[in-house]
Amino acid sequence: MINNFKNFLLKENSNKEVNFVKFNDNVYKLSINGDVIGSTYLQDAKKFTMFKSIIDLLPDELKDKKVLGIGELGLMNKYQGQGYGKILMDNIIRIAKSQNYDVLVLSVSSENERAINLYKSFNFEIFRDGFVKYMFLDLKGV
Numbered sequence: 602m603i604n605n606f607k608n609f610l611l612k613e614n615s616n617k618e619v620n621f622v623k624f625n626d627n628v629y630k631l632s633i634n635g636d637v638i639g640s641t642y643l644q645d646a647k648k649f650t651m652f653k654s655i656i657d658l659l660p661d662e663l664k665d666k667k668v669l670g671i672g673e674l675g676l677m678n679k680y681q682g683q684g685y686g687k688i689l690m691d692n693i694i695r696i697a698k699s700q701n702y703d704v705l706v707l708s709v710s711s712e713n714e715r716a717i718n719l720y721k722s723f724n725f726e727i728f729r730d731g732f733v734k735y736m737f738l739d740l741k742g743v
């Protein structure tokens with residue numbers, strides 16, 4: 602299934618067309634006016650071994666939930682630091698909700714302040730802290 606969110610516009614740049622499109626089984630690409638500027642992959646976290654350590658550490662109350670794992674989220678260099686990460690995450694949340702996921706999970710290096718700030722601005726919470734932070738977002742009410 603192709604998920605194509607047309608005309609989800611940047612507030613400050615309302616003339617730009619933003620698309621978040623499923624590229625293959627798990628990879629999604631974000632484009633602005635036809636140029637790919639970022640990507641991520643999204644996987645059912647309980648079905649893929651790369652998310653096993655995150656699932657194992659999830660708080661008990663979330664263990665029975667439908668969990669979507671976010672991996673390799675990133676923007677091309679020249680598009681970083683301009684707020685496009687918010688559009689990426691807005692679209693990930695749309696996809697997750699449309700597929701009836703309850704929770705998003707990800708891991709991020711504790712040195713990656715920009716990414717952590719982005720996730721916190723979406724109300725992600727840290728459930729395990731260290732060199733790597735494990736974070737989740739409960740989609741109920743989002």
Ligand SMILES: CC(C)(COP(=O)(O)OP(=O)(O)OC[C@H]1O[C@@H](n2cnc3c(N)ncnc32)[C@H](O)[C@@H]1OP(=O)(O)O)[C@@H](O)C(=O)NCCC(=O)NCCS
Nearest residue numbers: 674675676681682683684685686708709714715716718719
């Ligand atoms: C992480 C990433 C997706 C964030 O997207 P972005 O559009 O560049 O981020 P933004 O410009 O919206 O900044 C996000 C927040 O961090 C803050 N921020 C920006 N630069 C920062 C910095 N150098 N240090 C700390 N905080 C910073 C911003 O102020 C913003 O917070 P605000 O919304 O409260 O103002 C993007 O920078 C990226 O692709 N980085 C390289 C790959 C990567 O690190 N991916 C994450 C893997 S877990």
